[in-house]
Amino acid sequence: MDLSSGPQNLNPTIYERTEERTVQASDYDNDASDEIDRREIFDLIRTINDPEHPLTLEELNVVDLDGVTIDNQANTVRVQFRPTIPHCSMATLIGLSIRAKLLYTLPSRYKVGVNIIEGAHIQENQINKQLNDKERVTAALENNHLRAVVNRCIIASDA
Amino acid sequence: MGELIEIQEFEASEDRIWCVSWNPTGTLLASCGSDKIIRLWGREGERNWVCKSSISDGHTRSIRSVAWSLCGNRLASAGFDAKVTIWERDGQDFVIQTILEGHENEVKDIAFSRSGLYLATCGRDKSVWIWEYNEDENDFACAAVLTTHTQDVKHLKWHPQKDVLASCSYDDTIKMFIEDNDDWSCACSLDSHTSTVWSCDFDATGKRLVSCSDDKTVKIWQAYEKNNREGIRSSNGIYPVWKCVCTISGYHTQTIYDVKWCPLTGLIATASGDNGIRIFREEESKQADAPPSFSLIASNTTAHLQDVNRISFHPKEPGLLASCSDDGTIKLWRIEIKSS
Numbered sequence: 001m002d003l004s005s006g007p008q009n010l011n012p013t014i015y016e017r018t019e020e021r022t023v024q025a026s027d028y029d030n031d032a033s034d035e036i037d038r039r040e041i042f043d044l045i046r047t048i049n050d051p052e053h054p055l056t057l058e059e060l061n062v063v064d065l066d067g068v069t070i071d072n073q074a075n076t077v078r079v080q081f082r083p084t085i086p087h088c089s090m091a092t093l094i095g096l097s098i099r100a101k102l103l104y105t106l107p108s109r110y111k112v113g114v115n116i117i118e119g120a121h122i123q124e125n126q127i128n129k130q131l132n133d134k135e136r137v138t139a140a141l142e143n144n145h146l147r148a149v150v151n152r153c154i155i156a157s158d159a
Numbered sequence: 160m161g162e163l164i165e166i167q168e169f170e171a172s173e174d175r176i177w178c179v180s181w182n183p184t185g186t187l188l189a190s191c192g193s194d195k196i197i198r199l200w201g202r203e204g205e206r207n208w209v210c211k212s213s214i215s216d217g218h219t220r221s222i223r224s225v226a227w228s229l230c231g232n233r234l235a236s237a238g239f240d241a242k243v244t245i246w247e248r249d250g251q252d253f254v255i256q257t258i259l260e261g262h263e264n265e266v267k268d269i270a271f272s273r274s275g276l277y278l279a280t281c282g283r284d285k286s287v288w289i290w291e292y293n294e295d296e297n298d299f300a301c302a303a304v305l306t307t308h309t310q311d312v313k314h315l316k317w318h319p320q321k322d323v324l325a326s327c328s329y330d331d332t333i334k335m336f337i338e339d340n341d342d343w344s345c346a347c348s349l350d351s352h353t354s355t356v357w358s359c360d361f362d363a364t365g366k367r368l369v370s371c372s373d374d375k376t377v378k379i380w381q382a383y384e385k386n387n388r389e390g391i392r393s394s395n396g397i398y399p400v401w402k403c404v405c406t407i408s409g410y411h412t413q414t415i416y417d418v419k420w421c422p423l424t425g426l427i428a429t430a431s432g433d434n435g436i437r438i439f440r441e442e443e444s445k446q447a448d449a450p451p452s453f454s455l456i457a458s459n460t461t462a463h464l465q466d467v468n469r470i471s472f473h474p475k476e477p478g479l480l481a482s483c484s485d486d487g488t489i490k491l492w493r494i495e496i497k498s499s
Contacts, residue, residue: 074412108465108486111413111432133329133355133373134432134466135223136311138175138193139239139265139283142220 009084012053015061018046036106038068041077044105045098049153051090060084062094067117077102078113082120091121095131097153100141104154161457161496163436166479167208169489171198176483178224178469182231185475187211189234190489191222197236197246199253200489208491214253217244220265228271235278237266243280245299257298261288270315272322277302279324281312287326287336289343303343307334314358319365319422327356333370333380335401346397349380351406357415358469363422368401371415371429377439379405379451405451410437410458417469423477426494427453430467435460436482438494457494464488 021039026032042065046058057063067080079098083091099114106112114131116124130136140146174193181188188200188208195218201211218238225236234246234253241262246253263284270279278290278299285308290299311329318324323346324336333349333356354373361368368380382399383391393400413432420427427439438457463484473479478494 129329129354135267135313136283138221142239 008052008088008090012055012060012084014055014059017056017058018065035072036070038065038070041068041070041079041102041106044101045079048094048097048101051093051097051149051153057081057094057098063098074111075109076111076113077106078115080115080117082117086120086122088121091116091123092127092130093149093153095127096137096140096146097150099131099137100150101154103141161438161440161494163438163457163459163462164493164495165459165462166491166493167206168491169200169208169210170487171210171483171489172196172487174487175221175485176468176487176489177222179471179481179483179489180225180227180469181471181474181481182227183229183474184231185473185479188471188481188489189225189227190483191225191236192483192487193221195220195222195238197222197225197234197253212252214246217246217255218242223266224268226269226271229273229275233271235269235271237269237280237282239265241266241282243269243278245278259290259299261301261304262286267311267313268315270317270324272317272324273319274322277317277322277324279315279317279326281315281326283311285310285312285328287312287315287324287334289324289336302341305334305336305343305345307336307345307348308332311355313355316359316361319361319363321365323365325359325361325368327359327370329355331356331372333359333368333401337397344397346395347393347399347401349401349403351378351403352376355414358417360418360420362420362425367420369418369420369427371418373414375408375411375413375415377407377411377415377418377427377429377453378403379407379453405453407439407453410455411435413466416467419470419472421472421477423472423474424494426456426478428470428472428480428494430470430482432466433460434463434465434467434484436462436467436470436480436492440496456496459492462490462492 048057069078115128172194176192179190191197197214199211203209220239232248236244243259245256247256262282265283281287287305289303291302308328309330314327316325335347337346352372359370380401381404385398411431415431417430429437439453440456442452465485470482480492483489
């Protein structure tokens with residue numbers, strides 16, 4: 001992956017951020033137990049930084065709440081994302097960052113699927129296959145250079 | 160119907176276990192994974208299995224696979240660090256005999272041929288390497304680099320009687336490689352899966368093959384020799400030709416990572432990303448020409464807490480099965496079939 005060249009999409013459209021989740025009394029109650037919902041998943045990924053711009057995936061409309069589904073019976077989470085341009089060379093890296101963030105934060109019982117929204121990228125099938133091959137994802141995250149790039153996208157988001 | 164009974168669980172690692180493999184006599188089970196350690200498990204007393212030794216100086220990244228030579232005195236490991244390490248038995252321990260370098264990046268599988276002449280390796284660089292064993296020098300030399308696959312090669316399996324190699328790939332195909340006058344070539348491509356083929360295994364006769372895929376199906380393939388009575392012809396003049404004769408679908412809800420065809424019982428076992436282990440048995444056909452059909456006779460859909468990565472049938476005890484998972488555990492299972 002070539003990271004040295006300048007950004008491909010120089011003037012991306014910037015979208016509004018959603019409001020913070022309203023804190024409820026039960027959030028402070030240690031005895032209250034509730035299931036993880038899609039808003040919580042969205043909160044984990046919306047703050048991920050874009051690899052090219054000092055903007056979050058939410059501000060670039062790469063991810064939105066509608067693209068997140070969760071099934072707590074089947075323990076499946078599905079995230080669909082939309083690269084800003086259909087030939088975006090960063091699409092794999094963005095997908096990998098979403099996958100890594102969820103891998104590091106969600107309980108291990110969840111089966112996570114990360115996919116590009118249908119029709120949003122010229123190499124959609126190729127990228128989807130790569131992002132959902134756990135052997136390749138593991139190997140990618142073991143690569144020091146790639147892991148550093150992914151961590152920059154994820155870690156900055158929590159600052 | 161049958162039952163899959165859990166006999167023992169070992170908490171093997173804090174991390175993912177990628178592979179388990181029995182030695183040829185079934186006295187040791189080797190395991191490896193993301194913690195870069197190879198562990199050897201053996202019996203203590205009648206029932207209890209314990210970790211007999213662990214080897215941690217072989218690889219600098221995840222160890223994807225371990226395999227035994229037919230004599231059981233040699234162990235090979237494939238690492239994401241692009242290395243293949245050959246270990247030789249030295250008393251109770253295994254010591255490094257040699258390191259095979261050649262793959263550009265992640266090595267994903269290794270397999271010793273039944274003849275003892277060859278070792279095959281494969282990886283993300285899309286290549287399959289055949290290494291020839293030289294007894295005088297006690298070393299392996301590269302005999303061929305096969306670049307027929309167009310993507311990542313995931314798994315290798317040697318034919319139980321001949322020097323024929325099957326390889327499974329991210330390019331959705333299985334290829335069969337044969338040797339002719341020191342020349343290795345691709346004899347046949349098995350194209351029917353619609354996504355990554357993760358694993359395959361021959362039956363005891365070597366005339367059939369089972370494969371499993373990210374497309375959530377298991378397929379049974381049949382070899383057709385030259386002048387077969389069905390009149391199936393080879394596209395390149397090389398026989399046998401392999402054709403898909405049965406597809407098992409609708410049972411798995413996630414990727415199927417491994418499939419094994421037990422040479423002792425004829426049962427087929429699968430390991431899946433849906434945390435399950437399933438056992439299939441061939442139905443006796445009423446007509447001689449009827450296509451084969453398989454039914455699910457036992458399953459545990461919560462065999463592990465996470466993806467099941469690999470399974471291994473014990474080579475001597477019929478119905479004894481080992482499995483390993485992303486949850487860091489190894490389990491031993493007994494398949495019991497109730498006569499109906």
